[in-house]
Each structure stands twice: as structure tokens, then as C-alpha cells.
Amino acid sequence: MEEVLNALARALSFGTPLLIACLGALLNERAGVVNLGVEGMMALGALAGFAVAYGEGGNGNLWLAVPAAMLAGGLAALLHGFVTITLQANQFVSGLALSMVGLGVAGLLGKRYEGLPLFDHPPEGPFILGAIGLALLLAFLFSATRLGLALRSVGENPAAADLLGLNVLALRYGAVVAGGALAGLAGAYLSLVYRPSWTDGMTAGLGWIAVALVIFVGWNPLRAIFGAVFFGLLYYLQFRLQGQSGIPSEVFASLPYLLVILVLALSGLRGQQGNAPEALGKPYRRGER
Amino acid sequence: MGKPLLQLRDITKRFPGVVANDRVSLELYPGEVLALLGENGAGKSTLVSILYGLYRPDEGEILIEGSPVRIASPVDALRHGIGLVPQHPVLVGRHTVAENLALGSGAALFPSRRILPLIERIAGGYGLQVDPRAYVHQLSPGEKQRVEIVRALLRGAKVLILDEPTSVLTPQEAQALFRVMRELKAAGKSLIFISHKLDEVLSIADRCVVLRRGRVVGDLPIERASKTSLAELMVGRQVSFERRRQTPAPGPVVLRVEGLEARSERGLPTLRGVGFELRAGEVLGIAGIAGNGQSELVEVLAGLRRPQGGRVLLEGKSLPSDPARLFTLGVAHIPEDRIRMGSVPNMSVAENLALRSFEQPPIAHGFLLNPKALATQAQEQVRAYAIATPSVHTPARLLSGGNLQKVILARELATQARLILAVHPTYGLDIGATEQVHEALLHQTRLGAAVVLVSEDLEELLSLSDRIGVMHRGELLGPYAATEVSREQIGLLMTGGAA
Numbered sequence: 001m002e003e004v005l006n007a008l009a010r011a012l013s014f015g016t017p018l019l020i021a022c023l024g025a026l027l028n029e030r031a032g033v034v035n036l037g038v039e040g041m042m043a044l045g046a047l048a049g050f051a052v053a054y055g056e057g058g059n060g061n062l063w064l065a066v067p068a069a070m071l072a073g074g075l076a077a078l079l080h081g082f083v084t085i086t087l088q089a090n091q092f093v094s095g096l097a098l099s100m101v102g103l104g105v106a107g108l109l110g111k112r113y114e115g116l117p118l119f120d121h122p123p124e125g126p127f128i129l130g131a132i133g134l135a136l137l138l139a140f141l142f143s144a145t146r147l148g149l150a151l152r153s154v155g156e157n158p159a160a161a162d163l164l165g166l167n168v169l170a171l172r173y174g175a176v177v178a179g180g181a182l183a184g185l186a187g188a189y190l191s192l193v194y195r196p197s198w199t200d201g202m203t204a205g206l207g208w209i210a211v212a213l214v215i216f217v218g219w220n221p222l223r224a225i226f227g228a229v230f231f232g233l234l235y236y237l238q239f240r241l242q243g244q245s246g247i248p249s250e251v252f253a254s255l256p257y258l259l260v261i262l263v264l265a266l267s268g269l270r271g272q273q274g275n276a277p278e279a280l281g282k283p284y285r286r287g288e289r
Numbered sequence: 290m291g292k293p294l295l296q297l298r299d300i301t302k303r304f305p306g307v308v309a310n311d312r313v314s315l316e317l318y319p320g321e322v323l324a325l326l327g328e329n330g331a332g333k334s335t336l337v338s339i340l341y342g343l344y345r346p347d348e349g350e351i352l353i354e355g356s357p358v359r360i361a362s363p364v365d366a367l368r369h370g371i372g373l374v375p376q377h378p379v380l381v382g383r384h385t386v387a388e389n390l391a392l393g394s395g396a397a398l399f400p401s402r403r404i405l406p407l408i409e410r411i412a413g414g415y416g417l418q419v420d421p422r423a424y425v426h427q428l429s430p431g432e433k434q435r436v437e438i439v440r441a442l443l444r445g446a447k448v449l450i451l452d453e454p455t456s457v458l459t460p461q462e463a464q465a466l467f468r469v470m471r472e473l474k475a476a477g478k479s480l481i482f483i484s485h486k487l488d489e490v491l492s493i494a495d496r497c498v499v500l501r502r503g504r505v506v507g508d509l510p511i512e513r514a515s516k517t518s519l520a521e522l523m524v525g526r527q528v529s530f531e532r533r534r535q536t537p538a539p540g541p542v543v544l545r546v547e548g549l550e551a552r553s554e555r556g557l558p559t560l561r562g563v564g565f566e567l568r569a570g571e572v573l574g575i576a577g578i579a580g581n582g583q584s585e586l587v588e589v590l591a592g593l594r595r596p597q598g599g600r601v602l603l604e605g606k607s608l609p610s611d612p613a614r615l616f617t618l619g620v621a622h623i624p625e626d627r628i629r630m631g632s633v634p635n636m637s638v639a640e641n642l643a644l645r646s647f648e649q650p651p652i653a654h655g656f657l658l659n660p661k662a663l664a665t666q667a668q669e670q671v672r673a674y675a676i677a678t679p680s681v682h683t684p685a686r687l688l689s690g691g692n693l694q695k696v697i698l699a700r701e702l703a704t705q706a707r708l709i710l711a712v713h714p715t716y717g718l719d720i721g722a723t724e725q726v727h728e729a730l731l732h733q734t735r736l737g738a739a740v741v742l743v744s745e746d747l748e749e750l751l752s753l754s755d756r757i758g759v760m761h762r763g764e765l766l767g768p769y770a771a772t773e774v775s776r777e778q779i780g781l782l783m784t785g786g787a788a
Contacts, residue, residue: 146391146400149384153392157381164393165364278383 007236012128013194015232017042017186019131021210022217022224023138024182028077029214030142031175032155032279035080036095038183039207040102041073045184046191047106048072050113050198053121053191062122066188073184074177076102081176085169088283099207107200118196127189131228134182138221151175155277158284168284183207205256212263218275234259292355294319294479295371295448300349302335309335311503312349317448322470322480324490324511327500328523328719329691333483336500337450340481341373342366372441376452378433382426386419386436390443404443411442415472430457431465438469449473450481455489459578460747460780467493485720486748487516499523524720540569543604543739544590544708550598551585551763559585560596561763567708572730572740573768574754576747576779582763583743584625587710590741591615591622603708616645619707623697623714625743627690631697634686638678639667641685642700670699675725691722698729709733712743727753747776761785 021038028035035041049069053060076098083094141148151171153161158168186206191198209231217223242252293316302310310332317323327333338344340351342360350357353369360366366373380389390408391400408421417435425433434454441449451470455463470480470493484490490497490511497514499507499522507522544567551560559582567573577583588594590601592612601608603618612622624630632641643652643663651662667681674695678688685693694714701709711730715723730740730753744750750757751771758768759782766782767774 144399146395146397149388149392149395149400153381153384156383157379160379160381160389161392163363163379165362165367166393278381 007233010236011229011232013124013232014235015228015230016124016128016131017189017194017206018210018213018231019135019224019228020127020189021183021186021207022213022228023131023134023221024073024179024186025211026179026214026217026219026221026224027138027151027182028172028175028179029280030155030219030277031151031172032158032277032282032284033081033084033172033176033179034091034095034281035077035098035176035179036092036211037076037080037098037102037180037207038210039203039205040099040106041076041180041183042102042187042190042203042207043106043201044076044102045069045073045187046202047110047113047187047198048184049188050110050118050191053118054113054116054198058116058119062120062192065192066185069184069188069192070181071184073187074181077176077180077183078173080180081173084283085172085176088285091281091283103201103203110198110200113198114200116197118192121192121196124189124193127193132225135221135225142221152277154284155279158279162284162286172284183210186210205260208260209256209263212260212267215267215276216263218267218270219277220275231259231263291318293317293352294354296352296355297336297340298350298352300336300339300346300351302332302339302344302346308503310339310346313500313503313505314349315498315505315508317479317481319447319479320474320477321496322474322482322494324494324497325481325483325500326485326487326490326497326519326523328721329689329717330502330719331500331523332503333500334452335503337373337452337481337483340366340371340450367441367444367446370445370447371450372444372446372448373450374434374437374441374452374454376454376456378425378430378437380425380433380436382424384425385421386423386425386428387421389425389436390421390440394444407443408439412439415442415469415476417469429462431459431462434458434466435469446478448479448481450483452483453485454482455484455486457745459783460776461784463489487519488748490514490519491516501525520720539571540737541604542566543569544741545602545605546590546599547602548599549586549589549596549601551582551589551594551596553585559763560589560599563599563763563765565758565765565768567739567741569707569737569739570734571756572734572742572754574750574757574771575741575743575760575765576745576750576757576783577743577760578783579745581760581783583760584712585763586760586765587622587625587712587741587743590708591620591624591710619705621701621706621709621738623694623701623709623711625712627693627697628686632685632693635684637682638671638676638685638688638696639663639681641696642667642670642681645700646703670696670703674699674729691718691725694718694722694726695729698726702729702733705736706733706738709738709740710743711740713745714742715744715746715749723749747779750779751776759783 021042025035025038049065052068053062053065080094080098083089084091142152150166154168154171162168190202213227217227238252238255295317297313297315300310300313313336325333339346342362342365351360358369360369387401387404391404396403405421412419417439419435419439454466458466473480482494494511496510498505501523547564549560549563553559563586575583585594589596592610592615595610609615628634646652647658652659664681671678671681676692676695678692715726734740742753754771756768757771757774759766759779
């Protein structure tokens, strides 16, 4: 019994960054923009959060660390927005590039923080509750507010929204930047709460799982809670087994990516692709109405 | 009549190479239905786009209640009381009707719930039946159209522009729309009704304005208009509306279909015991509301779908399920979607014309293509079918609908066809192009081809077919001799009522 409770607690803890990042990606995808750069934005957020929290010699500002992480993620997403919304480039390619750039830049700038401990770190409770609250908030936003209706419409049929006077570009920019800020927040959870330190590559494929999770939960914020806990549990089991079996660690290192494939296979089985917003991944050009 | 509600004065709009609107002036009075007539390319859509703020006119002015206005966007147009009911609905399919109607104007919280009483009041007031909780993608074309009308009225439109509203409706639905239009008119709204269908214009409009090549060539009250006079104004020459003569002597049986059964991808029955016979030189018309099995029937006949039961015999032999072999047996297919199925838009006109013949000489030269033969053959076909294209190397996507359809006809009818499967062959084409397509089909019947003609245009079916069958829920009702059924009877059969 204690084992089960412990597993569940760890699953929640593992699942929280997944949930936050997944909700961010879900938000911009509902508005019609795919951002595969979640992994990179998480890395940037993790580093920015840690750097501000650490400051000069371990006495930085914990309160400012979280906004700094969100700012870093949001700025990276803004770049993605400019490339895909204003310049109308391919969203998938831009997102992939952002992912690699984010990981690379974070690795480079993070060299001086490598291996430094963070003595004073925030508790995980507020983050877990906050993530669940955020899911509820997004569900409410989408189903019951004018802003949510506008965001969904822009993701489904931007031409119709434009015809009715909605500002398609502004709505998409807003969703993309907010999505990036959430990815940054998910990164900060890793470097401030989960494993209060900075190591290169500490996001360990979580961003990719978050992207796949959006499809798995059918673009539904409430289902994202259960999806995140489920994959948190799988992650926990992976770490448990790592210590006890004779399987080489490389196998476990590739597990996140196998999980992504598993997520997508399960989504395919459940016909989740059919839930994708109609205009997802398509740049909006006004002349086409 | 009082003062005009809306006035256009010398509106001119130029596009590179064409003057789409050339000093167009017209007035619209309160409580009036004005029909706007014209062939494709006559400038109707441009004029509508100007009124709805999608284009800015190069010259001229728009006056509303006597004062000039600038309409820079659809939102501006709505603010000035001009609403558009577009030909193809601009709605979000996955939203409910209420969500669509709340979009852009609803309350900040619970927008789609708070708008419900407003929808009910407006829809009820004009006899528009809409279910605000239904999802738009589940609605019929007629229902989507009503949602668009409600939306324009919700935004306070005084002028409603209806862009070819009956092109997607059954005759019964069209009648219901006309009742709504009369209600709106009685309430003092002004309507601009755009249509190709002259009978409808004559029955609903008060006045009509005819455009040809961007100019107003006629502005007359409906009492002074007749079907022939309007058609001549539109086309600029005499047009015949005569019924096609009956086939003189039916030839041997070309196609025999017996007890055909088919299921959709989701396993629902789409064809239920369909059977008929078709003789050389005969045209069998197939009517029906989209989704009642017409597409599946043609797909089976074209070798694109495997039936679950029954037989199809082409001149006594059973049909191979391979479209390319079917073509060599003399089965030509003019598909429903001329852009996606009938052509390869990014390939040139010449290449599109050769899609059926590139594997045989002279175009095939061993494993190479002979570009000279390709171009020569294409030039001959372009001439024979009077296809208007800058060159045979122009990408097919740049052609107008009518010219693209002629490319498809030229390709499919290049070798003597035994059986022609024509699906909506004139959908969206203007009177001139329609006449040419009809003539090409009839010419083939005189040479002994049998035609299966699927169409939603009952006029077309009645004027071309020898017999007409109606598809309803996968069953073929009839076929009936075309001389013995009326529009109304076919319309009733389409909706499942008895003839």
C-alpha cells in the first residue's frame, strides 16, 4: 500500500512538468500553431530559472526565478511565432530548429552553472496544484469565454474568424507566447524543484513527450491531467527498474523517445488525430478567403 | 419607392488585364429583392466583394441612405448594415451553431449560452429553423445557409446579399428559402439575390440588373423581363431552352447493372439493390441529394470501388475493377471534383490532356516521353474544344472552371467512348460553358455512347436525360421517362416522399 502511494506521489511529481508543458503546447495548438520547440523552450526556461535563483554564488532571487523562466520560454516562442505567423514558414521545421537551438544555447550558457547546488528551493506542492488548476482554467477558458471561443475559432477556421473582425495574427501570437511561457515554467520546475540544479540535457526528452501527449489527450486540457499522471507513472517505473535490472542504461536513456512513439501509436488506435484543430499547422494568409 | 437605401455610383475595379467592374451603377430600395444576373466572370463576385469590404473599388462611390461610406472590411460592411450570405458557408464546422453566432460579438463570459434568446427571437421572427445546439458539420447545406442568414440579421443587416443561395438546395429547400426571403422583404429588409437560375429570379425578384463583361447591360423591373430576354442580355446572343428530343431509336444494351450492393468505409450500406439497363445513345439522369449513394454508384461503375454484391455488365461482360483498363474498354469518367480528381492542378494543360494516353505512342517513346507529340496532340485538342488557355504549357490550376472541364472532356472523350460517367459536369459553369459541355455529351450519344449523368441541377437532368432515376438512401427509384416526371415529383422523391 505504501509502495502504491509512493508510486502515485512520484508519478504526480514526474507528471507536473509534463502537464505544464503539455498545456502550453495544447494552448497554441488549439489556436492553430504547432510548436515542436517545447524541449528547447523547457531547457531555456530551466536554465533561466536556475540562473536567477542561483544569482552570484547561491543567493539569487527565488521569486524572480519563475517569471524569468517564463520570460525565456515566451521569448523563444515569440521567435517561432515571428517565423511561422508573420513569415508563414513551415511550423514543423521552425519548431524542430527551435528545439535544437534552445538545447544548444542552454547548454552553452549553462556551462558555469553545471553541477552547482541550489540550497534554497521551492516546495513542489504549489507547482502540482498550480498545474492542475491551470488545466481547469484552460478548460474553462475554451468552453465558457469569448476569448476561448476566439482562440478555438482561429485554430479551426481562421478565415471565418477574420471575416468577423477577429485579429487572427494577434490571437495566434498570444497563444504561441503563452504556450512558450508555460514550457519555460515546466523547465523551471525541473531545475528549481524536481532536481534543484542545472545539468546540460536535463529536460531528457520530456518536451517531446509533452508534444505527443497533446495528441494523446485529444487537445483536451482536462484529459491532459490524467495523461500526464499516466506518463509520470511510466517514468517512475522506468527509474525504478533502472536500478534493479541488468539492462544497460542506454536502453533506459532511449525510453522517453520510445514513449513518444507509444503515445502516438495509442492515439492512432483511439482515432485521436480526428480531434486535431482543422487549421493546425497551416499558416493563415488573408488573400485565401 | 422612396429613397434608395443603397446606391452604387460608377464603381470601377480593375485587375491586371481585366476591368472586372466598369462604371457599375445601381440602386437598392428598402423592401426590395434585386436580382443580380451575369455569367461567370461578368463581375458579380467582384461587385459583391466590394460591397462586403473585401476589395476596394478603384473609382466610384457607395452611398448608404444618401451619404457616401467607405467599406474597408467585412466588419465595416456589417456596421453599415450590409450582410453577406456566401455561396460556401464560412462557418467553423466543429463549433455549435450558437458558438458560431457568438463568435466576434458575444459576451465575454458564456458567450454561446447568452446569445440563445437572441437567436431564438430572430430565427423565430422570420421563420428560420435553426437548432442553436447542433454542431455545424452535421448540418445540411440549407441549414448552414440559414445560420448565415441569422448571423447577418444578428449583426443588424438591413441589406442582405445572397450569393447563389439555391445552388446547394433541393427544390423544396429553395421554396422554404423563398418564403424566408418574402418574410424579410415584408419586414423592410432589402435583398440582393445572385443566381444563374432564371426561373427563380423571375419568381422572387422585384427588379433585376444584368452584368456582362463588367458592365450593367440591363436594369429592368421583373414584369418586363422574360427567361429568354434575360438569358440573351447575360450571354449577348440568342440562347435556346428547348428540351432535348427523345432518343430516336435506342441501340443495344451497353450497361446492365443488377442488384448492386455497396458499403461505405464505415460499413454502412450505401447502395442497396441498385439495378438498371442503359442502351447505346441513351442518357440516364441520376438525381438525389448529395450523400444518397450517387457517388458510390459512379465509383463502382468507374472501377474505383468494389461492390459487396450484384453485377455490372458492360456489353455483356463483367467489369474489371481497374480504371485504366476500363478506359481502354470505352468507359470515360468525368469526375465530381474536377480539381482534385479530374486533373493535376500543378501539371500543364498538355500533361493533363495526356494523362490517359501517355503510355501509348506517339507520346510514349520507349520509356521516354516525346514532348513534341505531347504538345502537338494538346494543341489539336485545345483547338477542337475551344479551350481558352495562354498556352498548352500553362499549369492547369490557372484555368477557369469551364476551361478545366473542357480539358477533362477532351481527355476522356479522345477515343470513342461506349459509356460516359458524368458527375456534376456543369457545376459552377456559366451558361456559355454549360452549353458547350452539354453539346459535347450529346454529340457523343449521337455517335452511340451511353451516358450516366449525375447532377443536382434538375433543369439539366430534365433537358438532357431520356430517363431519370432518383437515388434515395442507396436505392434507385425509377428510372422514369423524362417526359413523364416533373421537377416537383423528382424533388419529392429526393427527399423520400412518394411521387
